[in-house]
Amino acid sequence: MLFLMIMCRALLAAVFAVAIAGKVRGRSAHSEYVSSIVVLKILPRTVSTMAAHALVAAEAASVVLLALPWTVPLGFAVAVGTLAALTGGILVALRRGRQAPCRCFGASVTPLGRPHVIRNLVLAACGGTGLAAWAAAGTATAHPAGVALALVAAAVGALLVVRLDDLLELFTA
DSSP states (O other), rough: OOOHHHHHHHHHHHHHHHHHHHSSSSSHHHHHHHHHHHHTTSSOHHHHHHHHHHHHHHHHHHHHHHHSGGHHHHHHHHHHHHHHHHHHHHHHHHHOHHHHHTTTTSOOOOOOOHHHHHHHHHHHHHHHHHHHHHHTTTTTTOOHHHHHHHHHHHHHHHHHHHHHHHHHHHHHH
């Protein structure tokens, strides 16, 4: 269970770190991200702008909390809460027939849709699994080879999540 927790922890931290980097890598990237939230018209414009900033802050909090050993459970909880908010926003937008490019990881022309909902639900399940594994792991000692394998699995998973739009385009074209 310890290695499962490490994998979930690293996967979520990596995904959120890449998401933050894509949204704040420059003034235009950040403006495009905020605009993509505003265009969905889930909330009034001012509130949407504040929500966009709050989501980046929640992603950053998740990364920090997952990185620190004494805040891992809170990190999983914040990650799952953030993913729930993101998923809820996408579902509301889809139900209202609104579309905007997915700026989850920076520049993208792929509109938000069902694959993004599924991706977020899988990541949220990873957060719940990681929290359960953290509780079950207790004070187990990690073997370096197991940690390395868990980190490689997390890196592969994070790469698949981050490049999901490109993979879907490749296999559905």
